[in-house]
Amino acid sequence: MLDGKNIIGYDRxxxxxxxxxxxxxxLNKENEIVFYEASREEVEEAVGLAHSAAGFYAETSKETRARFLRSIAEEIMALGDDLIDLYCSESGLPEGRARGERGRTVGQLELYAKLVEEGSYVQPSIDTALPHREPNPRVDLRKMMVPVGPVVVFGASNFPLAYSSAGGDTASALAAGCPVIVKGHPMHAGTGNIVSSAIAAAARKHGLPEGVFSHLNSKGHGVGEALVKHPHVKAVGFTGSHGGGRALFNLAASREEPIPVFAEMGSVNPVILLPEILKKEKDSWARTIAGSVTLGSGQFCTNPGILMGIENSDLDRFTELLSEExxxxxxxxxxxxxxxxKYNRGREQAREQKGTSIIxxxxxxxxxxVGRPTILKVKAADFRENPRLHQEVFGPFSLLVICQNIEDLERSVALIEGQLTASVIGTPEELAGYDFLLRQLKERVGRLIFNGVPTGVEVCASMHHGGPYPATTDNRFTAVGEDAINRWLRPVCFQNCPDSLLPPxxxxxxxxxxLRRVNGKLTRDKV
Amino acid sequence: MLDGKNIIGYDRxxxxxxxxxxxxxxLNKENEIVFYEASREEVEEAVGLAHSAAGFYAETSKETRARFLRSIAEEIMALGDDLIDLYCSESGLPEGRARGERGRTVGQLELYAKLVEEGSYVQPSIDTALPHREPNPRVDLRKMMVPVGPVVVFGASNFPLAYSSAGGDTASALAAGCPVIVKGHPMHAGTGNIVSSAIAAAARKHGLPEGVFSHLNSKGHGVGEALVKHPHVKAVGFTGSHGGGRALFNLAASREEPIPVFAEMGSVNPVILLPEILKKEKDSWARTIAGSVTLGSGQFCTNPGILMGIENSDLDRFTELLSEExxxxxxxxxxxxxxxxKYNRGREQAREQKGTSIIxxxxxxxxxxVGRPTILKVKAADFRENPRLHQEVFGPFSLLVICQNIEDLERSVALIEGQLTASVIGTPEELAGYDFLLRQLKERVGRLIFNGVPTGVEVCASMHHGGPYPATTDNRFTAVGEDAINRWLRPVCFQNCPDSLLPPxxxxxxxxxxLRRVNGKLTRDKV
Incomplete structure (x- = not known):
């Protein structure tokens, strides 16, 4: 139901x-529907409901939560082409992308449903009593992960579906057993509105308490700030700009009770082109990199914003090919x-920096x-001296850093800040010879890619979508894949607890x- | 070697x-040896060495790290009774405690040596390529935990061995592959001095780079602050007061690159005495609780600082027995x-609060x-109104909160802040009847104890020594047991990496x- 209202529990x-x-x-014009920014009273009500629902929802069975997640997916699919049309009208993204992102969103819900059903994500650990141990007996100790409580999710501008109302943050938090309050992104408030209606419908269908999910509209900063400062909110998921993420982190850290903020704040995702491979594979890498830089108009946190290579005739030729592509x-x-x-401003600022020129x-x-694809180049010495050139220009933009030699390359890599990813393109032989470079990169990234581009984030258990600051505010957790559920969990230990009072x-x-760790051994056996 | 100097790598x-x-x-008099507070220059040097050593140390084999940890234990044991005497002269704690704590310290080093040797703590996860998957192929993705980099450990006043130079924080960080800089606690600087000498000797024995370990003396706040603010420091372990822990947390959160602070800041560890059990087991619980309150002169973070019971003649009699004990x-x-x-001041302040009286x-x-054991009592209504009574009085002190009935008890529990532990003492039948109370407690603690006292923290995999704020600044991690190593690790994903360039x-x-997660299945098989 597209009505522009806030969704607070089952109320609109x-x-x-x-x-x-x-x-x-x-079309460069406003869409028709009017959205009502949530008032402080509505914020208070959404958080109050989430707080009240938290205890009950934390104790729901894994079957209930898995069914709830699958129902959300069904309700989203049931929105049909209305959702696709709305998505496109609010984002300018093409229909294919809309359908693909819907597929990913529904796929993520299914992934977390399966994870919850399997259940071992609660990491059960049991050390049984040793009453006769000398000098002291050991008591019975059992530990598992439990949900942290109400979670606030900020919708991402560049993923109206997969990182917004029913996206990865929401799906993993609901799977963990945490109520979710979404602060919708104002650029796609309508998409948020109808997807959130679908979530509310799924919650109602399974008799879940009001407040397991709410969705608040907001164009300014006030609603988000009020949510992050609220004492009943226990964790925050955010995907967006550095300024936004850092502000929320600071707010959360200055609370009387600090809470974790998982802010994923973008990255320049350097791509290093080694010399040997460019001798032979200039064409294909020029094509692949041009595609990666311009994919989705460059509006991905994994967009390759910096390319690095060593100056020689192969790199010159690669540059020409890249330009053509x-x-x-x-x-x-x-x-x-x-x-x-903002993209145009960023491009212009980059062009004005000392030593940059247009490729x-x-x-x-x-x-x-329209985002006009743009590639600049700069000498490594100028790059190193100018931190502005290390910053992300969000859009179809990349900066080729031209190094004199391998030392010049290593010195430049050493200045790179924390990143979601780095990529190295090289022949097997030369990759093996750049040991030091690989170690340098590993220290700076969450994902190190060999002979591939950073765009295209597989949703799976071995993915790490995170990275050292300033890529994220907490590099110990991923925002993509099964392990993203760990952001919303904390351990509790039960000592000497009667069996019937223990969680199942x-x-x-x-x-x-x-699968449980029992006296140090992983097993599905009874104790 | 007891010389009062700072230990910076292999230098003194x-x-x-x-x-x-x-x-x-x-004796109430100063010990002879003079300690030299680290200068800013020495801080800089220690961190610089740690930073330089980090890359090499992170790549050491699990065998090397296990041997290093065991050598530390051997070097500590080789200090013999000199260590025991020094410990006692600096802490006032009895010889038995010194030997017990040394045993725990050495035991922790062995525990982490075993954990490193086994090796699965790096949580290897592999999703192999699916080149023929439709619509898009899947690339090969492999993820594991790697060390975060240099860690600063603050020595704890109340654990000169087990939570100081070679204590749980240091042992787990060294096991993880992180260099450690200890900011020694000034109250037992000599113990820190010789234990740190033992660590340095072990590092040298195994040819580890200078800077894998340093130990800095400091009486004031300056050295600790400089360490936490240093850009090359990547995480902090702290055990101590709320004021100290929160100050370090704030400092770390306000850095350009925020870093995690694992501050364990004490707790009042409420113990709830249910009515049925007090009908029969007054004597034994009075004895057990008196022992727990006064153990180690009450200088434990798990000291039971609040007792709660429901007013009746059994509780009256229990109170008399507790007083006698x-x-x-x-x-x-x-x-x-x-x-x-400070203890005496805290006791007096508690006594001056409205409604308290001496038991x-x-x-x-x-x-x-001498810490004079003291038990006060107060009515629940007065307790609830007065947040000062919820604060820890560090020492052999406890406050009995007398509730009128179960509702009164539940209302009081609902006001309790985050705790390391809570204990419930009851018959099996009445425990089963207090479902709501147990849920309330679970939300507020890291460890929920049944028919036991909070003192005595087992070092094992299922232990969680942590808890919601203000007990700690990060309730997702434990400071005790195998899982404490997770504080010093972050994930890195390798995409499409040639086999020979992958970490083993x-x-x-x-x-x-x-044991690895390969395409969703735990196995030790080859891929």
Whole structure:
């Protein structure tokens, strides 16, 4: 139901007097529907409901939670093409992307449903009593993970589905047993509105308490700040800009009770091109990198914003090929006029820095809000001296850093800040010879890619979508894949607890058939 | 070697001009040896060495790290009775405690040596490529935990061995592959000095790089602050007061690159006495609780600082018995005149609060720095109104909160802040009847104890020594047991990495024979 209201438990409310609309960036005009920014009272109500629901929801069975997650997926699919149309009208992204992202969103819900059903993510650990141990007996100790409590999720501008209302943060938190309050992204408030309606419908279908899920509209910072400061909120998931993520982190750290903020704040994802491979594979890498830089108009946190290579005739030729590939790409609309404007400002600022020059820049187009693919180059010495060139320009942009030799390359890599990813392109032989470089990179990233580009984040157990600051505010946790559930869990130990009072995961009979660590051994056996 | 100097890598330095001495609290006089507070230059040097050593140390084999940890234990044992005597002269604690704590320290080193040897703590996870998957192929992804980098450990006043130079934080960080810089606790600087000499000797024996371990003396806050603010420091372990822990947390959160602080800041560890069990087992529980309150002069973070019961004649009689037991205990010296003075101030402040009265208080003794065991009581209504009564009084002190009925008890429990532990004493039948109470407690603690007291923290995999704020600054991690190693690790994912360039833990052949998650299944098989 697209009505522009806030969804608070099973209520739909519009108590505030601030309204806003979304924009269709292709048409460059406002969409019709009016959204009601949540008032402080509505924030308070959503958090209050989440707090009340937390105890009950934490104790729901794994079957209930798995069914709930699958119902959300079904309700989303049942929105049909209305969802696809709305998504496209609010994001300017093409239909194929909308369908793909819906598929990923539904796939993530299924992934967490399976994870919850399997159940071992609660990491049950049992050390049985040793009453006759000398000099002191050992008591019975049993530990498992439990949900942290209400979680606030900030919708991401660049993933209206997969990192917003029913995206990875929400799905993993609901799977963990935490109520979720989504602060919707104002650029795709309508998409958030109807996806959140689908979640509320699924919650109601399974008789879950009001407050397991709420969705609040907000165009400014006030609603988000109020949510993060609220004493009943226990953790925060955020995907967005460095400024936004750091501000939320600071707010959360300055609370009377500090809470974790999992902010994923983007990255320049350096791609290092080693010399041997460029002798032979210039064409294909030029094509692949041009595709990665411009994919989704460059609006991915894994966009390769820095390329690095060693100066020689092969790199010169690669540069020409890259330029040709870039100019061949038909440019696409960015998510929002504000983002397009910020992109243009970022490109211009980069061009004004000492030593930069243009390799490729798509000429202006008549279409509004288009992100013009742009590649600059700069000598490594100038790059190292100028921290502004190390910053992300969000959009289809990359900066080729030209190094004199391997030492020059290593010195440049040593100055790179924390990143989600780094990629190294090289022949097997030369990769083996760049041991020091690989170690340097490993210290700076969450994911080290060999002969591949950073875009395309597989959703699986071995993925780590995270990285040292400033890529994220907590590099110990991933935002993608099964392990993302760990962000919303904390351990509790039960000492000498009667079997019947233990959570099922820790009972002697192992009624949930979980894989458990029992006296140091992993087993599904009874105790 | 007891020389009062700072230990920086393999150097012993005394470059600052601030000196201090430790105090023998039993004799109430200064010990002879003079300690040299680390200068800013020495801080810089220690961190610089740790930073330089980090890459090499992170790549050492599991065998090397296990041998290093065992050598530390051997070197500590080789200090013999000199260590025991020094420990006692700086802490006032009895010889038995010194030997027991040394045993625990050596035991922890062995535990982490075994954990490293087994090796699965790096949580290897492999998802192999699916080149023919539709619509997109899957790339090969492999993830494992790697060390975070240099760690700063603050020595704890109340554990000169088990939570100081070679204590649980240091042992788990060294096991993880992180260099450690200890900021020694000034109250037992000599113990820190010789134990750190033992660690340095073990490092040298195994040819580890300088800077894998350093130990800095400091009486004030400056050295600790400089360490936590240093950009090359990546994580902090702390056990101590709320004020100290929170200050370090704030400092770390306000860095340009925020880092995690694992501060364990004490707790009042409520013990709830249910009515049925007190009908029969008054004597034994009075004895057990009196023992727990006064153990180690109450200088444990798990000291039971609040008792709660429901008013009736059984509780009255229990109170009398508890008083008798307390008065029978021979009082012991506290760690330091400052701690004894602070304890007395805390006791007096508690006594001055509205509604409190004395159940038991040991009369004054001629011995200096003795912690006089004290039990106060207060009605639940007064307790709830007065947050000061919820605060820890560090020492052999407890406050009995007398509730009118079960509702009164539940309302009081609902006001309790985050705790390391809570204990419930009851018959099996009545425990089963207090479901709501147990849930309330579970939300507030890291360890829920049934029919036991909180003192006595087993070092094992199922232990969780942590808890919601303000008990700790990060309730997702334990400070005791195998899982404490997780505080010093972060994940890295390798995408499409040639087998020979992968860390051994992730190579196809599984040369380390680790238990790995391969395509969703736990196995020690090759890929």
């Amino acid at each position: 409310t519009q108590r505030g007097n601030v309204t806003f609309r979304t924009i269709n960036p292709i 870039i100019l061949r790409i038909s440019p696409s609309t960015m998510l929002h006029p504000d983002i397009a404007e 490729a820049e798509l000429s202006d187009t008549a279409k509004p809000n 995961a820790l009972q002697n009979a192992n009624p949930l058939s979980l | 330095t005394q470059r600052g001009n601030v000196t201090f001495r430790t105090i023998n609290p039993i 307390i008065l029978r205990i021979s009082p012991s010296t506290m760690l330091h005149p400052d701690i004894a003075e 038991a208080e040991l009369s004054d003794t001629a011995k200096p720095n 833990a992730l190579q196809n052949a599984n040369p380390l024979s680790l």
